[in-house]
Structures are given as C-alpha cells and as structure tokens.
Amino acid sequence: xxxxxxxxxxxxxxxxxxxxxxxxxxxxxxxxxxxxxxxxxxxxxxxxxxxxxxxxxxxxxxxxxxxxxxxxxxxxxxxxxxxxxxxxxxxxxxxxxxxxxxxxxxxxxxxxxxxxxxxxxxxxxxxxxxxxxxxxxxxxxxxxxxxxxxxxxxxxxxxxxxxxxxxxxxxxxxxxxxxxxxxxxxxxxxxxxxxxxxxxxxxxxxxxxxxxxxxxxxxxxxxxxxxxxxxxxxxxxxxxxxxxxxxxxxxxxxxxxxxxxxxxxxxxxxxxxxxxxxxxxxxxxxxxxxxxxxxxxxxxxxxxxxxxxx
Numbered sequence: 001x002x003x004x005x006x007x008x009x010x011x012x013x014x015x016x017x018x019x020x021x022x023x024x025x026x027x028x029x030x031x032x033x034x035x036x037x038x039x040x041x042x043x044x045x046x047x048x049x050x051x052x053x054x055x056x057x058x059x060x061x062x063x064x065x066x067x068x069x070x071x072x073x074x075x076x077x078x079x080x081x082x083x084x085x086x087x088x089x090x091x092x093x094x095x096x097x098x099x100x101x102x103x104x105x106x107x108x109x110x111x112x113x114x115x116x117x118x119x120x121x122x123x124x125x126x127x128x129x130x131x132x133x134x135x136x137x138x139x140x141x142x143x144x145x146x147x148x149x150x151x152x153x154x155x156x157x158x159x160x161x162x163x164x165x166x167x168x169x170x171x172x173x174x175x176x177x178x179x180x181x182x183x184x185x186x187x188x189x190x191x192x193x194x195x196x197x198x199x200x201x202x203x204x205x206x207x208x209x210x211x212x213x214x215x216x217x218x219x220x221x222x223x224x225x226x227x228x229x230x231x232x233x234x235x236x237x238x239x240x241x242x243x244x245x246x247x248x249x250x251x252x253x254x255x256x257x258x259x260x261x262x263x264x265x266x267x268x269x270x271x272x273x274x275x276x277x278x279x280x281x282x283x284x285x286x287x288x289x290x291x292x293x294x295x296x297x298x299x300x301x302x303x304x305x306x307x308x309x310x
Contacts, residue, residue, distance in 0.1 A: 046159040056129040059102035067139040077179040084200035090117035126282045131156035138166040220250030225297040233307035234261035264303035
C-alpha cells in the first residue's frame with residue numbers, strides 16, 4: 001500500500017471516529033431532553049391517572065358543560081346545563097343563575113373550584129376538575145384545538161400532563177362514542193320563574209337514570225360496599241346530598257349517624273384505598289386510615305367546616 005493511500009485511509013478512519021462521537025453526544029442530549037420533558041409532564045399531572053373516569057365542569061358562554069372522560073367505555077359525554085338554571089352556590093354565597101358562578105368564584109378569590117363544588121352539590125354529579133371555555137377542546141373532535149389547549153394559559157386545575165393525557169384519549173375516541181345531552185330536555189330541570197321573577201330553570205328533584213348512569217363507577221358497584229356517613233356538621237341536608245352523590249357513583253349508604261358538631265372539614269376512611277381517594281378527591285376531604293369501629297367498608301366523616309364549604 002502506498003504512503004498516499006495509507007494517509008487517505010487514516011483520514012477516513014479519523015473522520016469516522018469523530019462522527020460516531022458526535023452522534024453519541026447527540027443521542028445523550030436527546031435522552032436528557034426527553035427525560036426532562038417526561039419529568040415535567042409527570043410533575044404537572046395533577047388530577048387524572050388516565051384509568052379512572054374524569055368529570056370536568058367547564059364554564060362556557062351562557063351555559064355550563066359537564067364533560068366526562070371514561071376510559072373503561074372509551075366514551076366522552078358532554079352534559080349541557082343552561083346558564084339560566086338557578087342553583088344554590090357552595091360556600092353559602094347565595095342563590096344564583098349557574099352562568100354567574102364562575103365569575104362569583106373569581107370575585108370571592110376561590111376560582112373555578114366554586115363551580116365544581118356547586119355542580120356537585122346541586123346536581124349530584126361527581127365533579128373533581130374545572131376549566132374555563134378552552135377546556136371544551138378536550139371533549140371535542142377537533143385535534144388542533146386540543147393540541148393548542150395543552151400549552152395555552154387558561155383557568156383550570158388540569159396540569160399539562162392531564163391535558164396531554166386527555167388529548168391522547170380524545171384522539172382515540174370514535175365519533176359514535178361522543179355523546180351530547182341537553183339537561184333541559186331531561187327531567188332533571190323544569191321551566192319556572194326564578195327568584196328575580198324572570199324565566200329560567202329549576203332543579204326538579206327528579207333524577208334521570210340515563211344521566212346518572214354516566215357517572216357510575218364500576219369499582220363501587222362491584223365491591224358492594226357498606227357505607228356509613230358520620231354527620232358532625234350540625235346540619236341535616238349535607239349528609240343527605242352526600243349520600244345521594246355516593247349512590248350516583250354506585251355505592252349504597254347503609255347508615256347516617258348524627259354526632260356532636262365538630263369544627264373539622266371532612267375525612268374519608270376505609271380499606272379500599274382507591275375508592276377512598278376517589279371520594280376524597282370529589283368532596284375535597286382528607287384521606288384517612290382504616291375504619292376502627294362498625295361493620296363498614298367506607299366511612300365519610302363530615303364536620304362543620306364541610307357544611308361551611310358546601
């Protein structure tokens with residue numbers, strides 16, 4: 001082999017080595033970036049694990065939309081509540097049209113949680129999340145809107161990780177599995193004059209099995225839980241509507257025990273930890289340990305703080 005040819009081969013080898021080292025650095029850099037993005041997404045996943053049903057109350061123009069994302073049935077359901085529906089606000093703030101609750105939450109410095117609590121209290125829908133109008137993008141069939149809503153700033157308790165999971169889920173849901181329900185067309189609501197004398201809607205007190213079944217949790221019904229509510233609020237109505245809410249989820253309240261009024265908020269106890277966490281998230285309660293007395297699987301303790309919040 002000539003000297004000239006040997007030098008050419010050596011240059012080729014050196015060049016090849018440099019290229020490989022450069023590629024390795026790029027790969028490591030890419031892995032670090034990917035890990036950072038994954039860590040950010042995990043840290044910003046606040047409310048949804050992608051497996052359980054998620055219910056979000058969305059403030060839209062002149063109406064409230066309750067969006068349900070159900071991985072078990074691969075369905076997305078939007079329930080439209082007319083803005084002119086009269087409700088009793090949570091936190092004992094008074095009686096309002098539901099379209100005004102979002103603004104009321106802002107004025108009271110509590111934000112969208114006021115809407116979630118008010119919908120849960122009045123309709124017995126197990127709402128755990130809230131969003132302003134941009135949140136509707138995740139229940140629509142428009143992928144571009146949903147992608148835009150991942151990083152767009154808007155009022156919600158959904159983190160970036162939750163939004164990304166909702167986008168991925170939504171993209172997999174067929175149009176035939178997207179359901180829309182106008183609540184005014186069900187027996188949940190009735191036309192009536194409101195307290196200001198204007199026409200609107202009142203909650204009838206009747207329930208629709210078709211609507212209630214949307215919120216049923218298969219884990220509740222499969223466990224056949226014995227549930228006790230310890231009412232230490234000093235009020236009667238709170239324990240009643242909480243019992244109705246638990247029945248919508250698929251539970252059956254075996255007993256409501258009235259106790260001495262105590263100042264705490266609320267606590268959920270039981271050995272079925274997944275169910276305990278679900279109920280605690282919906283009601284905003286502390287997660288407790290095992291039940292120490294009585295033959296019950298789930299115990300919901302309500303204190304005076306709960307009555308003041310709802």
